Amino acid sequence: MKYHKIRKMDIVNGPGVRVSIFFQGCEFHCKNCFNPETHDFENGTEFTDQTIDQILELCKEDYIQGLSILGGEPLHKRNIEGTKKLIQKMKCQYPNKNIWLWTGFLIEKIKDLELLKDIDVLIDGPYQDELHDPRLKWKGSKNQRVIDMTKTRQEKKIVLYEIDKERVR
Numbered sequence: 001m002k003y004h005k006i007r008k009m010d011i012v013n014g015p016g017v018r019v020s021i022f023f024q025g026c027e028f029h030c031k032n033c034f035n036p037e038t039h040d041f042e043n044g045t046e047f048t049d050q051t052i053d054q055i056l057e058l059c060k061e062d063y064i065q066g067l068s069i070l071g072g073e074p075l076h077k078r079n080i081e082g083t084k085k086l087i088q089k090m091k092c093q094y095p096n097k098n099i100w101l102w103t104g105f106l107i108e109k110i111k112d113l114e115l116l117k118d119i120d121v122l123i124d125g126p127y128q129d130e131l132h133d134p135r136l137k138w139k140g141s142k143n144q145r146v147i148d149m150t151k152t153r154q155e156k157k158i159v160l161y162e163i164d165k166e167r168v169r
């Protein structure tokens, strides 16, 4: 599997200063996707154990609040095992830092509960250009959901993540 790029300091994808990785390969082909160069599974750089070590090293800084995982599609069958390994190692090494993950799949379609247990916030659903609104935070279109996974696991129903007490619409 491959990745498109790593950002050492990302202040756009999730709260605070973060490390982010964009995986390579996506079959959703959403109209006007923000990242079309990530669609081809053959492009990008090989994702290896050394890549994970590099990400963990970048995350060690106190000012890094967490890790953001985007795509491409991190949960595509060609990418999911590497994504899981990264999440497990991140959670093990930095239990107090958070993990946000963006996927075109709906949470209801994700069967891998092992994967979901260590994610703090999941942004789900494909980007729908006709539902695009530039005022939305952390998502591109209104159909997507910013899901608080901790509360969702506790309450056993989907709970949206709240920003400054305002629910993300």
Ligand code: SF4
Pocket: 026, 027, 028, 029, 030, 033, 034, 035, 036, 038, 071, 072, 073, 103, 104, 126, 127
């Ligand atoms: S799921 Fe994400 S990366 Fe894939 S086409 Fe849609 S917006 Fe682009």
